Amino acid sequence: MERKKLISDDGRRLDGRRLDEIRPIKFKIGVLKNADGSAYMELGKTKVIVGVFGPRELHPKHLAVPDKCIIQARYHMAPFSVKERKPPAPTRREIELSKVIREALEPAIFVELFPRTTIEIYAEVIQADGSTRCAAISAASLALADAGIPMRDLVASIAVAKVDGHLVLDVMDEEDKYGSSDMPVAMMPSKNVITLLQMDGMLTYEEFKKSLELAKKGCMEVYMKQKEALESYFKNIKEEK
Amino acid sequence: MTISPIPSLKKKQIYELAESGKRIDGRGLIDMRKIEINTNILDKAEGSASVKLGDTYVIAGVKFEISEPFPDIPDEGILSVTAEFLPLASPLFEAGPPDENAIELARVVDRALRGGKAINTKKLCLIPGKKVWTVWVDIFVFDHCGNLIDASALASLCALLTAKIPKTEVIGNEVKILDEYEPLPIESLPIIVTIAKIGDKLLVDPSLEEEEVMDCRISIAFVEGKDKQEHICAIQKGGRGSFSYEEILRAVEIAKVKSQEIRKIIPCGGK
Numbered sequence: 001m002e003r004k005k006l007i008s009d010d011g012r013r014l015d016g017r018r019l020d021e022i023r024p025i026k027f028k029i030g031v032l033k034n035a036d037g038s039a040y041m042e043l044g045k046t047k048v049i050v051g052v053f054g055p056r057e058l059h060p061k062h063l064a065v066p067d068k069c070i071i072q073a074r075y076h077m078a079p080f081s082v083k084e085r086k087p088p089a090p091t092r093r094e095i096e097l098s099k100v101i102r103e104a105l106e107p108a109i110f111v112e113l114f115p116r117t118t119i120e121i122y123a124e125v126i127q128a129d130g131s132t133r134c135a136a137i138s139a140a141s142l143a144l145a146d147a148g149i150p151m152r153d154l155v156a157s158i159a160v161a162k163v164d165g166h167l168v169l170d171v172m173d174e175e176d177k178y179g180s181s182d183m184p185v186a187m188m189p190s191k192n193v194i195t196l197l198q199m200d201g202m203l204t205y206e207e208f209k210k211s212l213e214l215a216k217k218g219c220m221e222v223y224m225k226q227k228e229a230l231e232s233y234f235k236n237i238k239e240e241k
Numbered sequence: 242m243t244i245s246p247i248p249s250l251k252k253k254q255i256y257e258l259a260e261s262g263k264r265i266d267g268r269g270l271i272d273m274r275k276i277e278i279n280t281n282i283l284d285k286a287e288g289s290a291s292v293k294l295g296d297t298y299v300i301a302g303v304k305f306e307i308s309e310p311f312p313d314i315p316d317e318g319i320l321s322v323t324a325e326f327l328p329l330a331s332p333l334f335e336a337g338p339p340d341e342n343a344i345e346l347a348r349v350v351d352r353a354l355r356g357g358k359a360i361n362t363k364k365l366c367l368i369p370g371k372k373v374w375t376v377w378v379d380i381f382v383f384d385h386c387g388n389l390i391d392a393s394a395l396a397s398l399c400a401l402l403t404a405k406i407p408k409t410e411v412i413g414n415e416v417k418i419l420d421e422y423e424p425l426p427i428e429s430l431p432i433i434v435t436i437a438k439i440g441d442k443l444l445v446d447p448s449l450e451e452e453e454v455m456d457c458r459i460s461i462a463f464v465e466g467k468d469k470q471e472h473i474c475a476i477q478k479g480g481r482g483s484f485s486y487e488e489i490l491r492a493v494e495i496a497k498v499k500s501q502e503i504r505k506i507i508p509c510g511g512k
Binding site for chain 2: 092093095096098099100103106107177181183187188191192193194195196197198199200201202203204205208209212216
């Protein structure tokens with residue numbers, strides 16, 4: 001099928017970015033009143049709101065675990081977040097992503113401190129332009145911090161794609177659609193461990209290694225923004241008092 | 242996936258054994274369990290295969306259906322993979338719609354087959370933009386004794402390899418299905434290898450006991466590309482823990498070798 005070139009001859013992407021450049025990031029912490037913790041993230045045009053409840057009592061009670069807290073996560077896309085309206089009922093994709101997002105965040109949380117309880121994480125994508133699971137994870141770890149939940153580290157996430165033969169950092173919708181591979185990665189940057197890794201498409205071992213390196217760089221950049229956002233948020237709270 | 246409460250003694254035992262390079266069922270760290278493949282086990286399904294991976298037992302069936310193509314790929318057939326974790330396969334599986342584990346499994350198998358370009362979907366187009374073949378792969382798990390992903394991926398691939406698709410005749414906007422069959426256009430053999438992390442050790446093809454206590458797992462699919470090189474065509478990390486970079490690179494290298502071994506034992510039915 002005929003399609004436009006995704007990478008120009010001088011190595012620029014559709015939105016003018018360099019191959020290893022992430023989109024502008026905006027974080028807002030404490031955006032919801034009722035949730036125990038919340039955060040909003042813009043990753044370019046991708047917009048996600050995350051609310052966190054807990055640790056609190058788990059219902060039904062028989063699901064509770066005696067030595068730790070159960071993490072529950074729900075990733076959901078609003079019907080108006082994409083071009084063609086998406087029916088609000090959870091799709092198979094959303095169920096899978098909810099699982100991997102939960103598993104990406106859980107290593108960071110000291111679950112053993114809150115036996116028999118649950119922490120609920122709700123991520124709502126209000127506008128999707130690629131890398132929505134990455135934005136959900138990055139925003140969720142700020143929402144968890146906002147809720148005062150003890151964590152080993154923040155979790156930062158970014159995706160790497162192969163587009164027209166080039167590896168690109170922070171994948172937007174068109175690159176995801178027409179690229180030949182997509183690889184979302186989440187990590188705890190100061191622990192230097194990976195908590196989410198998915199890939200589809202085709203990569204050689206060498207390309208995979210390079211993608212992983214690129215993702216590491218991207219996660220580090222997201223991490224810096226996360227820390228900045230937390231610092232300025234808590235500094236402002238202090239000044240208000 | 243927690244199937245049963247496992248005594249912490251067994252967890253300790255599994256970790257200690259792994260530390261010294263051993264496993265509770267006597268395997269080495271990178272040994273697979275015995276694989277038994279049977280193909281064409283059913284007549285009504287257009288393709289079928291059963292795989293036993295140790296005691297894990299799955300059956301995959303292939304059916305075809307004429308449907309409308311996706312608007313963004315009007316000239317390609319559709320691959321659709323589902324998985325059912327039957328209540329008879331484990332004391333903790335319940336009847337009902339697929340849970341997140343079954344959905345994840347089906348989607349990972351789907352990604353490996355799709356990413357690895359196992360089926361030439363262009364050849365499944367009947368009338369561009371109007372009618373294409375949908376290939377249904379339905380995975381049924383009959384006995385869950387660990388590593389359902391690898392067993393299911395293998396069963397799906399083998400079922401596709403034996404599948405016979407009806408020949409058709411296109412007259413104007415009508416598709417006439419003929420009583421003649423031909424093999425599916427299978428062009429590559431993506432193989433998934435799942436590796437569990439236990440402490441700082443990597444264990445290939447985790448058993449149920451190992452899955453219950455592992456830190457996390459990574460499933461990696463390899464396919465031999467047209468360039469005769471091995472390509473990674475899908476990855477999925479699962480479970481609560483985390484991997485270091487070195488562990489991931491090591492897992493990918495192990496999976497590359499193991500997938501080649503598994504590919505050699507595939508019966509290439511119909512070819």
